[in-house]
Amino acid sequence: MLRLERLRADHETALLAFERENREYFARSVPDRGDAYFAEFPARHLALLAEQAAGTCHFHLVVDEAGELAGRINLVDAEDGTADLGYRIGERAAGRGAATAAVGEVCRLAASEYGLHTLTAATTLDNAASAAVLRRTGFTVVGDTVLNGRPAIQYRRALDGPPTGR
Ligand SMILES: CC(C)(COP(=O)(O)OP(=O)(O)OC[C@H]1O[C@@H](n2cnc3c(N)ncnc32)[C@H](O)[C@@H]1OP(=O)(O)O)[C@@H](O)C(=O)NCCC(=O)NCCS
Numbered sequence: 001m002l003r004l005e006r007l008r009a010d011h012e013t014a015l016l017a018f019e020r021e022n023r024e025y026f027a028r029s030v031p032d033r034g035d036a037y038f039a040e041f042p043a044r045h046l047a048l049l050a051e052q053a054a055g056t057c058h059f060h061l062v063v064d065e066a067g068e069l070a071g072r073i074n075l076v077d078a079e080d081g082t083a084d085l086g087y088r089i090g091e092r093a094a095g096r097g098a099a100t101a102a103v104g105e106v107c108r109l110a111a112s113e114y115g116l117h118t119l120t121a122a123t124t125l126d127n128a129a130s131a132a133v134l135r136r137t138g139f140t141v142v143g144d145t146v147l148n149g150r151p152a153i154q155y156r157r158a159l160d161g162p163p164t165g166r
Pocket residue numbers: 025026029030087088089090093094095096097098099100101122123124127128129130132133
């Protein structure tokens with residue numbers, strides 16, 4: 001069973017290795033992070049921890065049954081009970097339901113631990129796997145948007161009930 005670990009300082013090395021290992025894989029569906037991201041990783045990690053401590057973001061690692069880092073799932077820009085969801089699952093764990101399980105768990109945490117009542121998410125039109133994950137975890141389409149300069153769909157989920165769909 002997967003579990004989520006809230007981001008900590010000692011996750012830095014494992015996270016950097018995860019991002020390096022999956023850089024090309026992720027770049028097939030989301031914009032590449034760029035060389036500076038990797039060069040400045042320690043400072044960026046500290047900045048994320050500071051944002052999290054301020055309460056505006058909640059960052060998590062997705063850890064599999066063997067204790068391996070399978071992915072990341074984050075809630076950002078928390079304000080007035082609403083936050084924006086983002087996630088990425090590494091190539092080695094892909095296609096086995098990790099993203100679906102992680103979204104379900106972060107929705108539970110969002111309501112029970114972080115005091116949120118609504119999550120938003122967006123995915124580009126060509127990211128069918130991410131759209132499938134959102135549909136299966138109870139997100140509904142609220143309209144068109146633009147993500148990273150590309151046409152995208154905006155989703156929303158209220159957290160006051162169990163997920164629907166699948
Ligand atoms: C999108 C992503 C999170 C999915 O992670 P995952 O753990 O493989 O997802 P799951 O296994 O929970 O579910 C994937 C679903 O998408 C479906 N899927 C995968 N590729 C697909 C494709 N090309 N077209 C249609 N459906 C697809 C799978 O069949 C599965 O649905 P099913 O179980 O009903 O068959 C992962 O591929 C990823 O991190 N990609 C790069 C970063 C990214 O795109 N993040 C999201 C940005 S909005």
